Amino acid sequence: MDDKGFFREIIDIYIQRFDIKENTKRSYGKMLAQFAEFADGLPNLPTRQDVMAYREQLKSRLRAASVQKHIVVIRGFYRWYYIEGFGPNAAEGVKGMKIESDFKRESLSLEAAIKLLNRAKRYASKSIIGKRDHALIALLLTTGLRTIEVERADVDDISFVDETKVLYIMGKGHDEKDAYVKLSPEVYSLIEEYLIERQDGYKPLFINHTKPYQGTRLRTRMISMVVKEMLRDIGIDDPKYSAHSLRHTAASLALDLG
Template sequence: MLVKEKFKEFTEAYLLDADVKLISKLTYERALRQFVDYVDTLSDLPTRSDVMKYRDGLMSKGLEPTTVAFYVGIIKGFYEWIQYNGYGLNITGGIKSPKIAKTFKRSSLSREQSRRLLIHAHALSEKHIINYRNFVIISLMITTGMRTIEVERANKSDLSELDGGHVLYVMGKGKDSKSAVIRLSPLVFGLIESYIMKRSDPYEALFINHKGKHAHNRMVTRNIRYVIKDLLRDINIDDKRFSAHSLRHTTATLSLDEGADTDEAQMLLRHSDPATTKIYLHRKPKTDNFYEYKISDSLLDFFEKEKND
C-alpha cells in the first residue's frame, strides 16, 4: 500500500511502468519530482485538498495554465496507476485543471522591439559567458522560430552542413528523433561557434549552465524562459502576452514581412497542420525562401557592422 515514507519510490515505479516516450518520461520525472518535494512538506499522505492546493500554488507562481494542466494531468495519471494496481485510492478524480483559452494569446515583438532586445542582449554579452550564451540563444530563437524545448535538447553534434549552408538538426515537438532541420544564417552560426569556443569544454549540450550547483548541466526550458523574460523586462516589455514563445511568433511575423506566404511560414515553423500556422499569421505578402537569413540580416545588422569596424 502507498505510504508517505515510500511515496518517492512509488512515483519511480510509476515512471518505470509508464507507456510513454523516453523524452516524455523525463518530463514526467521532473514534474513528479516537484510534487514529491511538496509531499515532503506534509505531515501525512496528500489528500484531495492537498492536490488542489498544489495546483493553485503552481498557478500563483505565474505558470501558464497549459503548464499547470500538464502537471496536474501527470499527477492524475500517477494516482490512476495507484488505484489500478491496488496500492491505494485515486484521490484526484474530478479535480479540475485550469481553464485554457482557445485563442492564441502570445504577442509577437515588432521589428523595433526585436532589435532593441538583441542590442540589449549583445551589450550585456561582454560581461560574462552567461550573458554571451543568452545573446546567442535569443539570436537563434528569433531568427529560426525554435521552441524552448528544441533549444534544451540541442547538442553540439547536431550542428552540420547541408546544401552549402550550416544547419542544426532538432527533435521537433512530439517527435522521437532529430529529423527536423533548422537553417542557420552565417551570422547566427558564427555566434554559436564563438560560444562553443569560449566554453572550451567537453560537454555535449549546445547550451549549458555556467555557475551554481547545476554548472555544466544542460539548460532546461524553465531557465531559458526565465532568461528571455528577464531580458524582455530589461527593455520595458513586462506583459504576460510576451514570453519566450513570443520569439517564435515573432519569427513567423517577420518572415511574412520578408515576403513569406502561408506555406513557407509553415515550413519555417515546422507545423504539421497548416491551421496551426494560421494562428500566427496577420498578413500575407509573397516571395521565395531562406527567411532565417533574411530575418538574421535585418535584425543583426548592427552586430555585423560592429564586427567589420
Template sequence: MATAKRYRFDGRCVVGNSDSSFAPLDEEVVAQWLDSLDLSSSTKNTYKRAFKSFCAFVKDTSLDFDTLTKRDIISFREYLSVDKRLKPTTVSNYLGAVRSFFSYAEENGIPNIARGVRGERASRDFKKASLSVDQARRLLSAVDLETEAGMRDFALLNLMLRTGLRDIEVVRADCGDIRTVSGVDVLYIQGKGRPGKDNYVVLTESALAPIRDYLGMRDDSSNSSPLFTSVARRNSGERLTTRSVSRIVKEAMRKIGIDDPRYTAHSLRHTAITFSLLGGASEREAQQMARHADISTTMIYAHNIDRIKNAAENNISRLLD
C-alpha cells in the first residue's frame, strides 16, 4: 500500500515520501507554476511577491502545509487587510496569486483549499478625483506655450484629457506610433499588462495638433524617438518617466489651485472617461476608449454621473424648501 503524500512547512516545504517530486513551496516548483501562467512578466512578478508573502505568513504563524485549511487562506486575507493595511485591490491581487498557485498544485495531488476564497471587496467609487469641465479648461490655459517644455506639457496634458491614456502608456509612446487607420489618425499604445502596442486611441485634430506643434520644435522626432522627452540638461532628449509625468500634472494642477492627493495624473484618465459619457458616448464606446477589460468598470463612471444628475436628495429639498 502506497504511503500517503505529506507536506510540512519549516522554511520550505519538504515531501514526506520519496517517490513524489512536487514540493509546493520549493523555488523550482514556484518557478514552474509561474511559467505555466499566461500572464505578463510584471503580473508574474506580482504573483511571485504575493506568494512569498503567503509563505512568510505560514511560517510566522507556525502553520504546517499539510494542515492548512480554507480558514487559513481567509486568515491570510484578514492579515493583509487588517495587519498590513493593504488596499482592497492589493489584497485581491495577493489572493488571486494564492488561488492560482493552489489551482496549479491541485494537478499534483494537493487539495485546492483556496478555491472559493474571495478577494477584498473594493469600493464602487474611485480613490482619485476627476476634473470639472471648467477645471480642465483652466488646466490647459495655465500652461506657458513660449517654451519647448511648455509645448510638451500642453500636448501631454491635452492628450491625456482627450484620450484617457494612463501615464505608463504616455511614457511608452513613440513618434512612430501615430498612424492612420481607415483615414483616421490614431496613436498605438502599449496598455497596462500588454506585451506590445496592440491597441490604439483615436486622435481628434484637437488632440493631434498640439503634438505636431511640439514635435516641430524638437531636434529629433524620428519614428523611433519617444513621443515625449525630457528637456532637463542632465537627460535632455531622453524618454520621460512616469514620475516625470506625475510631476508635470501635479505642477499644472497647482497652478490652478488644486493641491490635493486625490488629484493625480490618473485623474486625467478619470476625467476623460467621465467627459466621454457626459458628451454622449455609450458605455460600450467609453469602454473601448478606456480599454477596460470588463465593462462593469466603465459602468462605475456611468453610475457616478447618474448619482449626481439624479440625486434623490434633490427630491427631498423640493418638498421641504
C-alpha cells in the first residue's frame, strides 16, 4: 500500500475510534474524505503549507462557518495522528476562520426541551454513550451548569445537603468546589444508571468511552458537540442554539414551571 492509501486508511481508523454518534462520524468522515481527495493531488503527504492551501480553497466555495468546521475537524485528526505516532502534525498552528458572533444565544421552548430529553432517552437504551449523553443533557437542562463546571465535576462531588442529593461544583472564577446545585431525583437516577453501567472507578463524572481516550475526562468541546448533535437530531441546527442555550433554558423553565 502506498503512503496515500495508508493515509486514507488512517483517516478511517480515526473516525471509527471517535467517541461520537454515527451521524457525526459520517459528517466528519465526509469532511476528511474531501481533504484526502485534495491530498491525492499532492506529490507527497500534506504539509502545513498544504493544509493552509486547502483552507484557502475551501474559502473560495464555502461560508466562513463551514470552513471553520472543516479546519477544526482536520486539526483534531492531525493531533491524534501525531500523538499516535503516524507522522508530524501538519495542521499545527493553522488558523481557522473568524466567525462574527453578532447574535445572542437563545433558550429552548418547553416543548423543545422535552423533545430534546426524549431524544436523549431513546439513545440511552442503545449504549453507555447514550446513557452518558442522556444524563449530561438532563443535568444541563435542570441545573443551568456551564460546560466547564460539568467538565470539572467528579463522581465524588455528588453528596447530600439536608437529605437532598447535590453536585458540588467549581464555579467560574473559583479555585475550589465551594458551591453546589441540587439534583432532582430523576436526574440523579439517570446519573446513577450511567455510573452503575460504567463500573470503572474513574474519577470524572463524565468520561470518554472509546479508545484511545477511554476513561479520560469529557472536555467542554465534546460536551458542546454532544448537545449540538442532539439538537440537530430534533431539527434545531442554528448557531443561536448551543450547550449554553441549555443554561438559559434552565433559568426560563424554572420561571415557567414555578
